[in-house]
Amino acid sequence: MMLLAMTGNAPRHENACSGHSTKRPFSLFHSLCLLVIALAFSGQVLADCECGYQSDNLDGEYQDVFTDIIETNFARMPDISTNTDWLRQEFNVTRAKARGEYGEMFYVKDDVEYVDKVGNRASDGLQLLVRKDLVDGMVPVAEVDTARLDLSYGTFRASMKLTDIPGTCAAFFWYFNDTQEIDMEFLSKEFDHSKNTYPVNLVLQSRAAAAHGYDASQTDNFIKANLPFDPTADFHEYRIDYNPSEILFYADRVLLAKMNGSNVPSPNSHGHLILSHWSNGNPKWSGGPPKKDAPLVIRYLKAYFNSTDPKRTQDWSDRCKNAKLETSVCKIPVVTRENQIAKDYFFSDYEDKAKNQTVYEPTSGARTFEPVVSWTVIVVLLMVGYAGGYF
Numbered sequence: 001m002m003l004l005a006m007t008g009n010a011p012r013h014e015n016a017c018s019g020h021s022t023k024r025p026f027s028l029f030h031s032l033c034l035l036v037i038a039l040a041f042s043g044q045v046l047a048d049c050e051c052g053y054q055s056d057n058l059d060g061e062y063q064d065v066f067t068d069i070i071e072t073n074f075a076r077m078p079d080i081s082t083n084t085d086w087l088r089q090e091f092n093v094t095r096a097k098a099r100g101e102y103g104e105m106f107y108v109k110d111d112v113e114y115v116d117k118v119g120n121r122a123s124d125g126l127q128l129l130v131r132k133d134l135v136d137g138m139v140p141v142a143e144v145d146t147a148r149l150d151l152s153y154g155t156f157r158a159s160m161k162l163t164d165i166p167g168t169c170a171a172f173f174w175y176f177n178d179t180q181e182i183d184m185e186f187l188s189k190e191f192d193h194s195k196n197t198y199p200v201n202l203v204l205q206s207r208a209a210a211a212h213g214y215d216a217s218q219t220d221n222f223i224k225a226n227l228p229f230d231p232t233a234d235f236h237e238y239r240i241d242y243n244p245s246e247i248l249f250y251a252d253r254v255l256l257a258k259m260n261g262s263n264v265p266s267p268n269s270h271g272h273l274i275l276s277h278w279s280n281g282n283p284k285w286s287g288g289p290p291k292k293d294a295p296l297v298i299r300y301l302k303a304y305f306n307s308t309d310p311k312r313t314q315d316w317s318d319r320c321k322n323a324k325l326e327t328s329v330c331k332i333p334v335v336t337r338e339n340q341i342a343k344d345y346f347f348s349d350y351e352d353k354a355k356n357q358t359v360y361e362p363t364s365g366a367r368t369f370e371p372v373v374s375w376t377v378i379v380v381l382l383m384v385g386y387a388g389g390y391f
């Protein structure tokens with residue numbers, strides 16, 4: 001029954017696995033839960049997504065279908081340098097170009113992006129560090145970009161934990177050029193624990209913004225929204241839905257703002273996604289540099305999108321034989337504040353759900369669930385669980 005309930009509309013149901021498991025030190029229960037989750041989302045068991053991935057709209061209805069995916073579970077990725085979906089950025093920006101008090105040094109040394117406080121590789125995810133100590137008048141900062149440059153309409157989701165050290169800008173954005181961008185920018189100096197206010201700046205960069213020296217707050221393509229939680233305390237999913245009719249910004253599926261109008265990018269613009277953590281000392285924006293080395297930690301990035309590349313469009317029509325067949329389209333599970341189960345779900349973990357996608361596959365041991373979960377295992381677990389009085 002639980003299976004059925006969760007398959008129907010998983011995100012709206014309470015997390016069945018959080019309920020009564022806490023008292024039990026381990027884990028049989030948890031394993032079973034994981035299996036149930038795996039099954040619940042895998043599906044739509046027969047679906048193999050050859051015609052695309054469908055996203056929920058504001059009203060919770062599944063509507064827009066996208067053909068391509070990029071999914072990265074940074075928490076499970078031992079080394080980003082080998083991941084062909086991502087390019088670590090290495091370049092220097094002069095003070096004048098950075099439009100701030102200082103220049104910026106984007107650099108890729110492993111210890112910038114990938115260590116925790118005691119020097120171990122961060123298991124929480126990818127760490128983008130803004131350092132406190134300048135190098136030749138530049139703030140050391142970090143950024144990763146998708147290798148693919150063909151992203152049009154899509155739904156883009158990043159799980160991140162922000163720094164509470166003032167003086168950085170954490171940015172999650174779709175980028176085509178300096179006048180066609182869709183940005184979520186978090187300024188750590190704006191977080192106020194005493195007032196419990198945590199703003200996020202939602203920006204469509206525009207000609208007008210460019211004319212104002214890129215201070216988009218002077219334009220009407222700018223909304224400062226308040227997050228309904230402390231973004232420095234934990235991971236939350238930040239989401240940009242870029243649709244033909246409008247652009248929606250969400251945090252844990254709570255709508256922050258909608259934008260449309262003249263500065264919505266053209267559908268022909270072949271954008272890419274950027275995760276960036278920077279500071280240039282500009283008191284009107286990032287402030288900083290931070291007094292301490294400041295980490296932005298990214299747990300995952302999930303992007304479902306249409307491609308501007310004619311080859312990918314052709315690939316889609318070749319593999320999608322019958323788009324009307326319900327099983328040919330997979331619903332993207334939703335992460336909400338109350339129900340976080342879907343954060344561990346990646347279509348690309350299943351061989352049959354990411355056919356003909358370009359997602360990077362690590363060669364060993366990174367998948368959480370086997371592509372095919374054996375029913376025998378479940379039945380045995382159920383029996384053991386029953387015998388052990390877990391139900």
Ligand SMILES: *[C@@H]1O[C@H](CO)[C@@H](O)[C@H](O)[C@H]1NC(C)=O
Nearest residue numbers: 064065066067153243244306
């Ligand atoms: C994405 O592309 C597919 C295939 O061309 C199309 O059916 C779908 O409507 C497109 N989605 C959006 C949101 O434009």
Ligand SMILES: *[C@@H]1O[C@H](CO)[C@@H](O)[C@H](O)[C@H]1NC(C)=O
Nearest residue numbers: 090091092105106135136138
């Ligand atoms: C950036 O500047 C630093 C410090 O001057 C220098 O060591 C480094 O090579 C530069 N990086 C690039 C990509 O030019």
Ligand SMILES: *[C@@H]1O[C@H](CO)[C@@H](O)[C@H](O)[C@H]1NC(C)=O
Nearest residue numbers: 176177178179180210266269
């Ligand atoms: C960005 O791309 C659009 C569409 O091609 C173009 O009109 C605009 O001039 C470009 N902006 C910049 C800063 O190059």
Ligand SMILES: *[C@@H]1O[C@H](CO)[C@@H](O)[C@H](O)[C@H]1NC(C)=O
Nearest residue numbers: 244245246258259260261262
């Ligand atoms: C923008 O959104 C408003 C309200 O949802 C709608 O009335 C309007 O037609 C939209 N404009 C465009 C250009 O899509």
Ligand SMILES: *[C@@H]1O[C@H](CO)[C@@H](O)[C@H](O)[C@H]1NC(C)=O
Nearest residue numbers: 315318319355356357358359
């Ligand atoms: C997708 O399928 C087409 C053939 O239909 C093939 O040419 C292309 O290389 C495939 N792409 C990937 C990423 O597997």
